[in-house]
Amino acid sequence: MELACVGVVGSGIMGSGIAETAVESGHEVILLSRTTESAQAIAKAIKTSLDRRVQRHKISPVQADDALRKLTVTNEISDLRGCDLVIETVVEDLAVKLRLMKDLDIVCKPTTILASNTSTFPVVELAAATARPDKVCGIHFFNPAPVMRLVEIVRTLVVSEETIEQAKRFVLSCHKEPVEVKDQAGFIVNALLFPYLNNAIKLLEQKVATKEDIDFAMKGGCGFPMGPFAVLDLVGLDTALSILNSLYEEFGEPNYSPAPLLKRMVAAKMYGRKNKIGFYSYSS
Ligand SMILES: NC(=O)c1ccc[n+]([C@@H]2O[C@H](COP(=O)([O-])OP(=O)(O)OC[C@H]3O[C@@H](n4cnc5c(N)ncnc54)[C@H](O)[C@@H]3O)[C@@H](O)[C@H]2O)c1
Structure with a gap:
C-alpha cells in the first residue's frame, strides 16, 4: 500500500478521529501527542470508539483488534521520521502550526508528504515554512472523522501533482470521498x-x-x-x-x-x- 505509514499529530477531536479512520483502513499509524499521559488517554479513547463501532455492528471484533494493533502512540516527534504521510491536527493557531511544520520538515524523511487538517489557514503559508513546499497540501477531514465521508484536498499554488494524487489515493484508501479545493479560507464547506x-x-x-x-x-x-x-x-x-x-x-x-x-x-x-x-x- 502506498503511504503505508501515516503520522498524525495532535490528540484532540480530529487527531483521534483521523487516526482511528486510518488504522481501520489498514494503515500503520503513529500518533504524536504532547505528553505520555495524553498519548495513553488517546489510545484508550480510540479503543473505546472502536468497541462502540463493534457494538453497533459497523465493524467486526477482528477488524477492531487489527486496527488497534496498527496504532502506535508516542510523545517523541522523532518517531515520525519514517512516515510516508504526516497529517497535523493541532489547535487552530497559525503560530503553533508553523512551528510544527518546521519541526516535521527537519525530522521527516525527504519524501514524506506533510498535510494539514486546518479549517481556514492558508496552507501555502504552512508549505512555505518547510523546505519541501511541493510536498505540502491540505487534507481536511470532517468531524467525526470515522463517520463523515467527505475530505477536502487543498491545492496550494506550489504543491506538486504527485502530492495531490497521493493525497487523493490516501483518502480513497480510507473509504472517503475527496473533493479538490483551492487554498482559500474555509475551502467549500x-x-x-x-x-x-x-x-x-x-x-x-x-x-x-x-x-x-x-x-x-x-x-x-x-x-x-x-x-x-x-x-x-x-x-x-x-x-x-x-x-x-x-x-x-x-x-x-x-x-x-x-x-x-x-x-x-x-x-x-x-x-x-x-x-x-x-x-x-x-x-x-
Ligand atoms: N473540530 C472540528 O469539527 C474540526 C473539523 C475539521 C478540522 N478541524 C481542524 O482540526 C484541527 C484540530 O481541531 P480539533 O477539533 O481536533 O481541536 P482540539 O482542541 O480537540 O485538539 C487540539 C489538539 O492540539 C493540541 N495542542 C494545543 N495547543 C498546542 C500547542 N501549543 N502545541 C502543540 N499541540 C497543541 C492539543 O493538545 C490537542 O491535541 C484544527 O486545525 C481545526 O481547525 C476541526
Missing part, C-alpha cells in the same frame, strides 16, 4: 457553513427564539440532522471562533464577524462537547 452557524448565535442574542427551538426548527424545517448549536458544540467553540476570525480576516464580510456571545463563551472556557459545557451541557 466551512465558507458556507460558518456564516449560518454565526447567524444562529446572532439570532439567539436577539432573543428571536431559544437555542432548543432554533435547533428544532433547522432540523424540522431544513431536514438537517443536527441544529446549529449542536453542531457548534461538536466542532468546539474555541475552534469555531478561530475559524470565524480567519474567515473574517480573509474576506472582511460581516457574516464572518464572530458573534459577541461566541467570544464571551470561549473567554469563559465554554468549549462545547470536548469539555462538556457549551451551548448545552454534557454528562459524558
Whole structure:
C-alpha cells in the first residue's frame, strides 16, 4: 500500500478521529501527542470508539483488534521520521502550526508528504515554512472523522501533482470521498457553513427564539440532522471562533464577524462537547 505509514499529530477531536479512520483502513499509524499521559488517554479513547463501532455492528471484533494493533502512540516527534504521510491536527493557531511544520520538515524523511487538517489557514503559508513546499497540501477531514465521508484536498499554488494524487489515493484508501479545493479560507464547506452557524448565535442574542427551538426548527424545517448549536458544540467553540476570525480576516464580510456571545463563551472556557459545557451541557 502506498503511504503505508501515516503520522498524525495532535490528540484532540480530529487527531483521534483521523487516526482511528486510518488504522481501520489498514494503515500503520503513529500518533504524536504532547505528553505520555495524553498519548495513553488517546489510545484508550480510540479503543473505546472502536468497541462502540463493534457494538453497533459497523465493524467486526477482528477488524477492531487489527486496527488497534496498527496504532502506535508516542510523545517523541522523532518517531515520525519514517512516515510516508504526516497529517497535523493541532489547535487552530497559525503560530503553533508553523512551528510544527518546521519541526516535521527537519525530522521527516525527504519524501514524506506533510498535510494539514486546518479549517481556514492558508496552507501555502504552512508549505512555505518547510523546505519541501511541493510536498505540502491540505487534507481536511470532517468531524467525526470515522463517520463523515467527505475530505477536502487543498491545492496550494506550489504543491506538486504527485502530492495531490497521493493525497487523493490516501483518502480513497480510507473509504472517503475527496473533493479538490483551492487554498482559500474555509475551502467549500466551512465558507458556507460558518456564516449560518454565526447567524444562529446572532439570532439567539436577539432573543428571536431559544437555542432548543432554533435547533428544532433547522432540523424540522431544513431536514438537517443536527441544529446549529449542536453542531457548534461538536466542532468546539474555541475552534469555531478561530475559524470565524480567519474567515473574517480573509474576506472582511460581516457574516464572518464572530458573534459577541461566541467570544464571551470561549473567554469563559465554554468549549462545547470536548469539555462538556457549551451551548448545552454534557454528562459524558
Ligand atoms: N473540530 C472540528 O469539527 C474540526 C473539523 C475539521 C478540522 N478541524 C481542524 O482540526 C484541527 C484540530 O481541531 P480539533 O477539533 O481536533 O481541536 P482540539 O482542541 O480537540 O485538539 C487540539 C489538539 O492540539 C493540541 N495542542 C494545543 N495547543 C498546542 C500547542 N501549543 N502545541 C502543540 N499541540 C497543541 C492539543 O493538545 C490537542 O491535541 C484544527 O486545525 C481545526 O481547525 C476541526
